[in-house]
Amino acid sequence: MNDDDIRVNGAFEPFAPTVAALLAAKGLDETKGLAVALNETLVPKSAWGSTALSAGDQVEIVRAVGGG
Incomplete structure (x- = not known):
């Protein structure tokens, strides 16, 4: 882990730097x-490009999956 x-x-x-950049990476x-x-x-979703991330942030990414 880095600072x-x-x-x-x-x-x-x-x-x-942003949520959108994280998803792309x-x-x-x-x-x-x-x-x-x-x-x-x-x-x-409309704010992903403008939502800045900071060191130490916690991000959860989930994908809805259909099925039955």
């Missing part, structure tokens, strides 16, 4: 069905 790491789904990851280009929470607060 500027963030925690993503429980694992430490290198810093990314993780190869999550298909965002349909994705939800992102930053420090336990849901981030609207």
